[in-house]
Amino acid sequence: xxxxxxxxxxxxxxxxxxxxxxxxxxxxxxxxxxxxxxxxxxxxxxxxxxxxxxxxxxxxxxxxxxxxxxxxxxxxxxxxxxxxxxxxxxxxxxxxxxxxxxxxxxxxxx
Numbered sequence: 001x002x003x004x005x006x007x008x009x010x011x012x013x014x015x016x017x018x019x020x021x022x023x024x025x026x027x028x029x030x031x032x033x034x035x036x037x038x039x040x041x042x043x044x045x046x047x048x049x050x051x052x053x054x055x056x057x058x059x060x061x062x063x064x065x066x067x068x069x070x071x072x073x074x075x076x077x078x079x080x081x082x083x084x085x086x087x088x089x090x091x092x093x094x095x096x097x098x099x100x101x102x103x104x105x106x107x108x109x110x
Contacts, residue, residue, distance in 0.1 A: 012057050019061050034106065035062060037073040041084040048087075070105050072098065 010018070019035065026033035037055040040048050055073050062069030076083065076094070083094030090098060 035069040037071045039072045039076050040088040
């Protein structure tokens with residue numbers, strides 16, 4: 001598999017500002033928001049290191065702002081690594097599992 005050296009599409013600082021904007025918009029409109037980390041199978045491609053940094057920033061942002069962040073990356077990496085069809089897309093069973101995880105997490109958050 002050829003590793004594409006992809007640059008950042010948005011800086012980490014702008015990423016966090018975007019998350020803050022999403023959270024503010026949700027709060028201003030009485031909506032609840034849920035953030036998800038970026039899942040990927042640990043093949044160790046260059047972009048995985050970047051995704052890992054963004055996931056860490058998102059988790060820190062969630063803690064600092066009392067926002068719900070579901071760590072999809074960690075859940076699938078630990079418990080369901082075989083539910084990917086490639087480095088970052090779930091199989092049909094993986095998407096079903098993700099739906100169940102989201103449902104459970106949302107119920108628990110109320």
